[in-house]
Amino acid sequence: MYSMWMAELAARAGCSVPTVKYYLREGLLHPGEATGATRARYDETHLQRLRLIRALTEVGGLRLETVHQVLDDIAHASSWHEAVGSAHTRLPGPFDDEAPPSAESAARVEAMLERQEWQLAPGHPQARRIARALDVLDGLGHPVSDRLLDLYAAALRPLAAYEVHAVHDVGPDGEPDVEPSVEAAVVGTLLQEPILLAIRRIAQENVSRRLAED
Amino acid sequence: MYSMWMAELAARAGCSVPTVKYYLREGLLHPGEATGATRARYDETHLQRLRLIRALTEVGGLRLETVHQVLDDIAHASSWHEAVGSAHTRLPGPFDDEAPPSAESAARVEAMLERQEWQLAPGHPQARRIARALDVLDGLGHPVSDRLLDLYAAALRPLAAYEVHAVHDVGPDGEPDVEPSVEAAVVGTLLQEPILLAIRRIAQENVSRRLAED
DNA sequence: TGACATTGGATAGTTCGACTGTCTAATATT
C-alpha cells in the first residue's frame, strides 16, 4: 500500500502539518507506522480519515470532540441499526442543553409521531429538539402548526426510505463489514443536510418570486 | 407602553445584564430611552429583539455579526421577495469560503434546477453550496445520485409552497408593513430547519428499525 | 562522508467569538 511522510499526507488532505500533529495528539487520527525514533509513514487510511474529519467539522459543523465520539460509534458498531441510532443521538443540534420542552409541545410532537405511526423511545433527543423548537418559535410569535409538522413528516417519509435503503443495499450482504455502511449512513445523514436545506431555500425563493411576479 | 430597567429586561430575555450591555455595544440592540446620564428605560421592542437575537444564535447557530446583517436586511426590506432573497444569501451554511465547485457538480445542480423548472441567478450561493457538497461527498466515496437530488426537490417543492404562502398570507395585505412578514420568513426559514432535520432523522431511524426487525 | 533540511514529539502561544468582571460617577429608593 502506498505510504507517505506526514508532509505529503497533510498536503493531500488540504491541511497543515501542525494540524495533522494536533489531530494525532487528540487521538482523532491513528498513529503512523514508526520507522525510527523520529519518523513515521502514513497510508491511505490516514488520508481517508483526515478527509472524513474535515468533512464532519467543516460541512457538518461538528466539534472535534463530537467527531471523536462519532468515529468511535462507527468503529464499534455491532449492528447497523444500533450504530445509526447512537450516531444520531450524538450528532449535535440546537437545544442540546438539558432544558425540558413544555408539556404542550412535547404532547404535540408525540401526537405527530403517532399519526405517522413512528415509534420512538420516550424522551428521545430528536423529539425533545422538535418540542423545544416549537417552544422557541411560539415565544417569538411565529408558531408552527400541526399541519406543517405533518407536511414535514409526509414529505420526508419517502425520502428517508430511499436514503436508508440506498446505504443498506450497498452494505452488509451477509453480516460482516458493517463499518463501511455505517459510515455511509452517518455521512449521509449529516453531510446531505446542507443539500436538503439549500434545496429548500431555492424552492422557497422560487415560490416567493412567482408570488411577487403577479 | 410598559418599560423597564436593564435588569428586568435581561432577566425576562434569559440572559445576563453584561450580555445585554455587550449587545448594545455591538449595535445589535437599539439603545433604551435615556432618563438621565446613567439611566435608560427599555420596552417590549427591546425584549422582542433580544429573544430574536438569542433564537438566531442558539437555534440557528448564527454568529452575532451575521445576526446583525440579517436584522439589517429585515429592517431595510423594501419588498418581501427581495428581502427574503438577501436574507437567504446571508444565512450561513457550509462552503462559505470562496472555493468554486467542480464543473461537473455545478452542471449537475444546473440540470436538477432545470428539471424542476426553477430559476436561479447563475453562481447563486445555494447552488454553489449544493455543488460543493456533492464534491465533498464524492471525495469521501459516498456520491449522491441525481435521483436523490430529484427526490429532495420533489419532496421539498410542496413544502416550500405551503411555507411561503403561510407567511405571505399573514403578511402585507396592501403593501405596507413588510417587516413583520419578512421577519416571519427569515425565522421560518432558519428556525424551522432543526425541526425538518430532526423529523428526517426520526424517519430514517424508523425505516432502519423496520429493516432490522425482519 | 559530511552538511543540511526534514521529521516526530513535546510544549507553549495565538486567534476568534462571545461573553464576564471591575470600576466609576450618577441616580433611584428607602
Added chain:
DNA sequence: AATATTAGACAGTCGAACTATCCAATGTCA
C-alpha cells in the same frame, strides 16, 4: 442621608481549534 442600582467604558476570561517554536534524531544529496 444612606444604600443599592445603573450606564457606560474597558480590560479580562474562556473554550475551541489551531499555530509556532524547540529539540534531537534522521534521511538525503553533494
